[in-house]
Amino acid sequence: KDSQNCVLAQSMNFICGCEGPGYAGANTHTKQAVLAWLPRSMAILSTLGSSFILYDTTKTIQKRRRLLNHMLSTLSVFDVMGSIAYAFTTLPTPESDYIYGSRGNDATCTAQGFFIQIGTVACFLNVSLAVNYLLSIKHGWKDEKMKTKRLWFFIPPIAVGLLFAFVGIPFYDNMMLWCNNSARYWPEVPV
Numbered sequence: 001k002d003s004q005n006c007v008l009a010q011s012m013n014f015i016c017g018c019e020g021p022g023y024a025g026a027n028t029h030t031k032q033a034v035l036a037w038l039p040r041s042m043a044i045l046s047t048l049g050s051s052f053i054l055y056d057t058t059k060t061i062q063k064r065r066r067l068l069n070h071m072l073s074t075l076s077v078f079d080v081m082g083s084i085a086y087a088f089t090t091l092p093t094p095e096s097d098y099i100y101g102s103r104g105n106d107a108t109c110t111a112q113g114f115f116i117q118i119g120t121v122a123c124f125l126n127v128s129l130a131v132n133y134l135l136s137i138k139h140g141w142k143d144e145k146m147k148t149k150r151l152w153f154f155i156p157p158i159a160v161g162l163l164f165a166f167v168g169i170p171f172y173d174n175m176m177l178w179c180n181n182s183a184r185y186w187p188e189v190p191v
Contacts, residue, residue, distance in 0.1 A: 029100070039177060040089045044083075044087055051080060053073075057069035068129075070154075071132060071154075078125065082115060082120065082122060085118075089178050091104060092108035109174060110169060112179040112180075113178075113179040114165055114168070117165040118161065121161030124161050
């Protein structure tokens with residue numbers, strides 16, 4: 001009962017419908033549905049929130065001129081991309097994986113993983129936003145001075161995020177609730 005094969009078989013019980021923990025602890029059809037729909041609903045709310053920020057930061061010429069609003073708009077665009085990818089949850093997962101709601105294949109799984117990773121550009125842009133606040137509040141920089149450094153607020157976070165998204169393409173695979181980077185992390189790689 002404690003052998004590796006037994007543990008593996010029990011962790012895959014959702015395929016045959018046998019007794020066991022199910023995937024991510026979801027051992028009933030209802031729990032699996034909740035597991036798929038809860039992140040989907042949160043992703044939809046995130047998409048709506050970012051869409052509102054995008055609308056609010058671009059609705060007047062005065063707002064479009066501010067560097068802060070440029071950063072918020074760019075951050076929101078990447079967040080919308082990532083949130084929409086998360087909203088699909090299990091749909092792009094290959095049907096052969098027997099996950100609740102899976103209707104996809106390897107290509108749709110890779111596409112979802114890529115766009116989820118693109119969404120992390122928003123996290124990197126958040127660092128630029130924090131630097132913007134630091135420079136304006138603590139160091140007294142005005143918008144005009146910060147605009148001279150505009151490229152440094154945008155290019156590094158977007159370049160790093162795009163690099164991670166493209167480098168991860170061979171590794172995007174089913175992660176139970178959605179497709180994402182399934183490569184082993186350095187701490188997990190045996191030396």
